[in-house]
Amino acid sequence: MLVILSISLDLFFGHTGGRYGRGPQRTEDIKHPIGVTLSDLYKGIKKKMRVSRNVICADCKGSGSKREGAVTKCSGCDGQGIRIEITSHGNMRLQRQTTCSACKGRGEVIPPGDQCEKCKGQKVLREAKEIEVEIEKGMKWGEAISFYGESDQSPDCIAGDLIFVLKPKEPADKDLALYERKGDDLFIKKDISFAEALTGTTFIIKNLKGKEMALSYNDPISPGDVLCVPKQGMPVHGKAKTKGDLYVQFSVSFPEKITKEQKRIIEQAFHKKPTPIPQGVSSVPLQKMKPKQQQKFDRRQEEEEQQTTGVQCAQQ
Numbered sequence: 001m002l003v004i005l006s007i008s009l010d011l012f013f014g015h016t017g018g019r020y021g022r023g024p025q026r027t028e029d030i031k032h033p034i035g036v037t038l039s040d041l042y043k044g045i046k047k048k049m050r051v052s053r054n055v056i057c058a059d060c061k062g063s064g065s066k067r068e069g070a071v072t073k074c075s076g077c078d079g080q081g082i083r084i085e086i087t088s089h090g091n092m093r094l095q096r097q098t099t100c101s102a103c104k105g106r107g108e109v110i111p112p113g114d115q116c117e118k119c120k121g122q123k124v125l126r127e128a129k130e131i132e133v134e135i136e137k138g139m140k141w142g143e144a145i146s147f148y149g150e151s152d153q154s155p156d157c158i159a160g161d162l163i164f165v166l167k168p169k170e171p172a173d174k175d176l177a178l179y180e181r182k183g184d185d186l187f188i189k190k191d192i193s194f195a196e197a198l199t200g201t202t203f204i205i206k207n208l209k210g211k212e213m214a215l216s217y218n219d220p221i222s223p224g225d226v227l228c229v230p231k232q233g234m235p236v237h238g239k240a241k242t243k244g245d246l247y248v249q250f251s252v253s254f255p256e257k258i259t260k261e262q263k264r265i266i267e268q269a270f271h272k273k274p275t276p277i278p279q280g281v282s283s284v285p286l287q288k289m290k291p292k293q294q295q296k297f298d299r300r301q302e303e304e305e306q307q308t309t310g311v312q313c314a315q316q
Helices: 009-013 039-044 176-177 196-199 260-269 291-315
Strands: 002-006 030-036 045-056 080-088 092-099 124-135 143-146 163-169 180-182 185-193 201-206 212-217 228-229 239-243 247-255
Touching: 030 045, 030 124, 039 124, 124 143, 124 163, 176 201, 185 196, 185 201, 196 201, 196 247
Parallel strands: 002 092, 030 163, 185 247
Antiparallel strands: 045 124, 080 092, 143 163, 180 185, 201 212, 228 247
């Protein structure tokens, strides 16, 4: 039994116009990454980008030839721009559709002597141009800014779009690298001393405009506490006067040791009462873990987390 498989490249590459479909083809969109910092997205900026694309040759108006009638149908593909290759594998014949190498898929050829001197029969020329890209306040990484019809030009085709995709870029000012964005809100982490945790804290940071501002809180702060500064987050895209919030998560650095006098003052200030130990009950001091004990503890924690994850996956 002979089996014939026919594979069309159109199925893989999605030709939808020109000689393969209805209406004119559309050239592919050109995508360029554009690096922007969180500060750029906060303030909104304009960036000039230099890009290259194919444009129709003005001398021959996209015909590729110096005179009319010089363009002839390719004999290698009979003007179809494609060729059929058939290979046999036992009882199976594989029929494959490929681009004609003689005319490079154009379906036509131009004798060397008749080719346009400017584009050398290619019908298009490479052009570099500068485009100003406006990044609006509050935009997000991953968003795209499109310029309609600014992709490659090709005869009898509609030009696609030129698309700039916003990508993260590290800020030059390290003080601005502390911000993390979640939606329209901003998050930072702040480490404070034990004294600040008890009595309150004031500290200075730079906002994403580069201006310094002092943040303060006058009551005790526990490790892990999150405090909020309303309307100091990211601008909401499309709503210039609306902003998210700024959240500050605190960690507390405790002293390794305190003096007897410091201990006495703290105990007196907070009215600490000693815990009585009944007669016959032994007193055993706690101590910090040694490296081997820490490693064993961490390993056990990891094993328990893996077991919990496995149980949850099995239940789902």
